[in-house]
Amino acid sequence: MKKGILLSLLAxxxxxxCSGETKNANSNSGGQGDGSVVELTFWRPQASxxxxxxxxxxxxxxxxxxxxxxxxxxxxxxxxxxxxxxDKINAxxxxxxxxxxxxxxxxxxxxxxxxxxxxxLDEYFSKEDLDDFVPSILQQGSYQGKFYxxxxxxxxxxxxxxxxxxxxxxxxxxxxxxxxxTWDEWYDVMKKTSKDGVFGTNMINDKGEWMTxxxxxxxxxxGTDIVNKEGTTAEGFVNSPQGVEAAExxxxxxxxxxxxxxxxxxxxxxxxAATKLGGPWNIPGFKNxxxxxxxxxxxxxxxxxTQTAPSGSWAVGVSVDTKHPKEAAEVIKxxxxxxxxxxxxxxxxxxxxxxxxxxxLTEYNELPLRIIKEQVTGVSHARPVTPAYPVLTxxxxxxxxxxxxGADVKKSLDNVASTYDEEYKRNFAE
Amino acid sequence: MMQTAMNAxxxxxxxxxxxxxxxxxxxxxxFVTPAVLLLIFFLVLPFLLAVAFGxxxxxxxxPDKIHFTGLDNYKLLFTDGLxxxxxxxxxxxxxxxxxxxxxxxxxxALLVNNSLxxxxxxxxxxFSPVVTSMTVIAxxxxxxxxxxxxxxxxxxxxxGISNQPFLRSSSQAMNSIIFxxxxxxxxxxxxxxxxxxxxxxxxxxxxxxIDGANKLQQLRYIxxxxxxxxTVFVLTITTIQAVKLFVxxxxxxxxxxxNSTRTLxxxxxxxxxxxxxxxxxxAISVIFFLIVVLISFSMKKFLRDK
Numbered sequence: 001m002k003k004g005i006l007l008s009l010l011a012x013x014x015x016x017x018c019s020g021e022t023k024n025a026n027s028n029s030g031g032q033g034d035g036s037v038v039e040l041t042f043w044r045p046q047a048s049x050x051x052x053x054x055x056x057x058x059x060x061x062x063x064x065x066x067x068x069x070x071x072x073x074x075x076x077x078x079x080x081x082x083x084x085x086x087d088k089i090n091a092x093x094x095x096x097x098x099x100x101x102x103x104x105x106x107x108x109x110x111x112x113x114x115x116x117x118x119x120x121l122d123e124y125f126s127k128e129d130l131d132d133f134v135p136s137i138l139q140q141g142s143y144q145g146k147f148y149x150x151x152x153x154x155x156x157x158x159x160x161x162x163x164x165x166x167x168x169x170x171x172x173x174x175x176x177x178x179x180x181x182t183w184d185e186w187y188d189v190m191k192k193t194s195k196d197g198v199f200g201t202n203m204i205n206d207k208g209e210w211m212t213x214x215x216x217x218x219x220x221x222x223g224t225d226i227v228n229k230e231g232t233t234a235e236g237f238v239n240s241p242q243g244v245e246a247a248e249x250x251x252x253x254x255x256x257x258x259x260x261x262x263x264x265x266x267x268x269x270x271x272x273a274a275t276k277l278g279g280p281w282n283i284p285g286f287k288n289x290x291x292x293x294x295x296x297x298x299x300x301x302x303x304x305x306t307q308t309a310p311s312g313s314w315a316v317g318v319s320v321d322t323k324h325p326k327e328a329a330e331v332i333k334x335x336x337x338x339x340x341x342x343x344x345x346x347x348x349x350x351x352x353x354x355x356x357x358x359x360x361l362t363e364y365n366e367l368p369l370r371i372i373k374e375q376v377t378g379v380s381h382a383r384p385v386t387p388a389y390p391v392l393t394x395x396x397x398x399x400x401x402x403x404x405x406g407a408d409v410k411k412s413l414d415n416v417a418s419t420y421d422e423e424y425k426r427n428f429a430e
Numbered sequence: 431m432m433q434t435a436m437n438a439x440x441x442x443x444x445x446x447x448x449x450x451x452x453x454x455x456x457x458x459x460x461f462v463t464p465a466v467l468l469l470i471f472f473l474v475l476p477f478l479l480a481v482a483f484g485x486x487x488x489x490x491x492x493p494d495k496i497h498f499t500g501l502d503n504y505k506l507l508f509t510d511g512l513x514x515x516x517x518x519x520x521x522x523x524x525x526x527x528x529x530x531x532x533x534x535x536x537x538x539a540l541l542v543n544n545s546l547x548x549x550x551x552x553x554x555x556x557f558s559p560v561v562t563s564m565t566v567i568a569x570x571x572x573x574x575x576x577x578x579x580x581x582x583x584x585x586x587x588x589x590g591i592s593n594q595p596f597l598r599s600s601s602q603a604m605n606s607i608i609f610x611x612x613x614x615x616x617x618x619x620x621x622x623x624x625x626x627x628x629x630x631x632x633x634x635x636x637x638x639x640i641d642g643a644n645k646l647q648q649l650r651y652i653x654x655x656x657x658x659x660x661t662v663f664v665l666t667i668t669t670i671q672a673v674k675l676f677v678x679x680x681x682x683x684x685x686x687x688x689n690s691t692r693t694l695x696x697x698x699x700x701x702x703x704x705x706x707x708x709x710x711x712x713a714i715s716v717i718f719f720l721i722v723v724l725i726s727f728s729m730k731k732f733l734r735d736k
Contacts (some may be wrong), residue, residue: 087703094493115491207684261598262576391705402687405598412688423705427489 038327042074044103044314045085050347052076055335058343062334070327075099093117100322101331106140106151106312107212107383107393110231113143114387114428118317120146124329132338136311137353140382149317150336151353153344156375157214157310159186159300160268160276163293165193173297175367177374180298180307183218183249186275190258193274200258202273205265211397212383213310214277218246220381221305226396227420231386232429234420238396239413246302247400247409254404261404268292280350280372296368299375311380313353351376391423392416477719483712490706503713513714515689516697517721523608523693524672524725531612532664535619540653542620543627553624557617564614568681571610572597575682597683600690607678607691615671619664626660627653662733669729673722694718 042059046052059074079085086108092098093115104112112118130138130147137151159181161173169192174180181189190200203214212226219226222242227234237243253259260267268276269289276282277299286294299309316335318328334340338356345352345361351372358364364373386392399412484503488496507513542552559567574581575596583593596606634652643651676695679685685692685700698718702711 090490090703090706093491111491115489117491257578260578262572262578394700394704398684398686398689401684402600405595405600405687407600407688427487427707 037068038070038324040070040072040101040322040324040328040331041099042072042101042103042316042331043077043088043099044074044316045079046076048348051344054340054344054347058335058340062331065334066330070330072101072331089117096321098319098321100319100324100328101316102319103152103314103316104149106315107209107385107389109141109149109315109317110143110385111387111389112317113146113148117320118148119320119322119325120148121150121318121329121332122147124326124333125150129333132354132356134311134351134353134355134377134380136376136380136382137313137315140312140385141315143385143387149315150332151313151315152336153313153341153348154311154351154353154376154380155279155281155313156351156372156380157217157277157279157299158296158371158375159298160278160282161295161297162268162271162274163295165198165271165274166295169193173295175297175371177298177307177371177378181300182303183300184303186300187249187253187258189275190253191256194256194258197272199260199263199267199273201253201275201277202263202267203259203277204261204263205278207401208397209393211400212393213312215246215250215400216383216396217299217308217310217381218249218302219243220308221302222246223305225384226416227384227386227392231384231388232424234392234417237417238420239410239417243413244409247403247413250400251403251406251409255406261401280369281348283349294368296371298371307379309375309380310383311376312382313350386424387428388420388424392420395419480712480715483709484716485713486709488707488709488712490702490708496709499709503710504717506710507713507717512689512692512697516692516694519604519689519691520673520675520693520695522604523611523675524669526608527611527672528665528668530608531616531668532619532661534612534616535664536623536657536661538616538620539623539627540649543624556620559614560617560621562614564677565681567610567614568678572682575606598687600686600688603683603687603691607675607682611675611678615668619668622660622664623657626657630656665733666726666729669725670722673725694721 044055055074059072063071077085077088086105089098089102089104098117102118104118109118113120125147133141133150134154137154138147141147141149141151159173166173169189171189171192186201192200194200204210205214216226219238219240219242222245224237224240224242226238226243228237254261259273263273264270266285266289267273268278269286269292271292286292298307301307316332318325318332322328336353338354341352341354341357342360344350345357351364352358352361355377358373358377363369383389384392395416399407399416402412403409483496485498485500486496487499487502538552538556542549542556546552577583577593577595577598580596582596586592586594595602597603630653634656635648638648638652674695675693676699679691679693679696680699683691685696694714695718698711698714701707701714
């Protein structure tokens with residue numbers, strides 16, 4: 001009997017222990033610490049080692065510079081798959097245990113802002129300071145006229161090409177933005193180079209976020225978008241005539257087998273694809289393929305349409321649970337200032353989020369990286385700013401995948417429009 | 431005097447007995463307490479919460495703004511084409527997988543139960559997919575099913591059959607997932623059948639062969655009837671596993687193409703965690719639960735009445 005009581009006591013204390021722990025975490029996150037030092041926590045997902053090291057170094061320097069006033073504790077959260085980090089945020093929202101400062105993926109900013117889990121930062125940034133960010137960072141970081149979260153760096157999608165294959169067919173890819181290939185010119189290149197187990201292009205990185213990130217630009221190039229500017233409706237946008245034309249273009253490439261819908265990630269590197277839609281993150285990996293001679297050209301545009309390119313990155317914001325918004329904003333300003341932006345860009349070969357950072361990144365002044373800089377600072381568009389983004393991106397990606405394997409174009413896009421509109425009306429209208 | 435002594439003795443006996451019994455009951459309860467508490471906290475309570483959330487609008491990111499919406503979620507559910515499509519896909523998968531997988535498992539069990547020389551090799555070969563993580567297997571099969579250079583297409587090519595799209599076709603995707611699922615899981619049921627087969631006494635077979643029964647007759651009149659209870663068990667667990675189909679479509683097709691592999695479990699995950707509509711996802715879960723209960727009960731009734 002004693003044993004039984006002991007056991008049940010143990011079980012009870014275990015359960016009590018669980019709830020006790022969450023309470024502790026709660027008081028930590030908003031904790032005052034002792035004395036006047038403000039203790040802050042900062043969550044971000046685990047990245048590559050070089051990237052992680054930059055943040056560790058910058059936070060250490062911040063703590064040094066603010067000794068006796070602010071101390072930041074950075075918690076690196078394993079990402080596992082792309083939603084593990086978001087799931088942790090969801091859980092923290094429910095239990096009010098959000099950190100003071102948190103990193104988030106660009107398109108989630110509007111969703112978090114609309115759900116009131118992050119606060120606007122306008123009062124903490126000067127006009128000049130904000131203007132130093134590249135336009136797409138301001139676009140992805142703003143919701144309903146307020147600025148919520150600056151990006152840590154930028155990103156872009158370019159068209160890589162295999163120099164040997166281009167030379168074989170006498171093709172010279174453009175190196176001036178006004179000569180950027182149109183879809184039809186790109187199609188001709190694919191048509192010429194696609195034979196003997198070589199695909200004309202490689203453009204499927206994954207069938208999730210990539211689909212929205214990369215291919216929304218075809219809609220933008222055609223003068224429309226996948227939702228309206230306010231983000232309140234997709235009807236007449238994603239399924240507009242220009243949208244249908246863009247999707248039909250993708251379907252044509254798929255029908256003629258000009259790209260592989262289930263490619264090996266290194267198809268281009270191995271010389272099995274003549275071109276590749278990819279980003280700066282691909283460049284470090286090219287080193288492992290000494291036979292590969294690669295070049296960069298612009299994201300193709302619609303004939304007579306807008307020159308554009310994807311953009312977007314991870315950003316940092318201040319949570320509503322913080323007791324020290326002013327100090328938390330200091331951390332954000334530090335981690336996204338010119339020095340941080342430059343160091344990060346150098347470490348991970350992604351374009352910087354600040355115009356001033358490009359001054360010291362001289363490699364971006366010449367080919368091939370010049371093309372990335374021109375796109376990032378000149379023509380890029382961020383993904384739609386809407387609180388219903390999770391539904392939009394999921395449904396849009398599903399529709400594009402279906403279209404690439406032969407589904408009816410208009411029907412698939414109509415389905416995206418109606419699902420999105422219903423979702424928006426049900427959860428975000430008013 | 432004697433009577434009193436006897437009574438006293440009896441009384442004492444009774445009281446020791448009842449004290450001991452009470453003691454045992456207490457010990458018993460204290461032993462089950464941790465388990466019951468854990469069950470209440472992690473199974474009963476979440477289930478009741480899911481039922482309650484089913485009547486609310488609940489965005490995962492706005493837990494403070496839950497509000498009661500009555501039967502709205504259920505009204506939406508019964509007009510949602512995707513729900514019916516997912517339900518249909520789930521039932522289709524179950525109806526095909528349960529008999530096929532159990533049948534294959536039985537045949538494999540009969541094979542490895544023989545006194546073949548290599549039977550241990552076979553046993554290991556058929557069982558190894560079961561112990562491998564489904565995630566790993568799903569990723570492996572994505573490349574086997576690759577419409578361009580997948581191994582299966584290369585094999586078909588050898589027989590003069592043109593490339594098949596498999597997971598990229600709305601008419602083939604679900605069947606491709608079924609084929610792979612049967613291959614992966616049949617080894618598990620094989621082991622259960624094997625245990626059943628080894629429990630059948632050899633004497634019966636000997637007696638029947640003296641009576642002149644051939645192998646086929648032995649299978650028909652001895653093996654299969656003797657395996658009745660095992661079969662009921664296998665069918666039940668296979669059904670419950672089948673209706674929960676999630677990992678394969680989640681990894682291999684994400685429910686596509688054209689929702690042809692969207693299952694109820696996948697729909698719940700998508701609504702609840704990706705779209706953060708926890709209220710609506712809870713409503714689907716409740717309906718899903720009722721369907722599973724219905725299937726389990728009718729199976730039990732059907733199999734027992736036989």
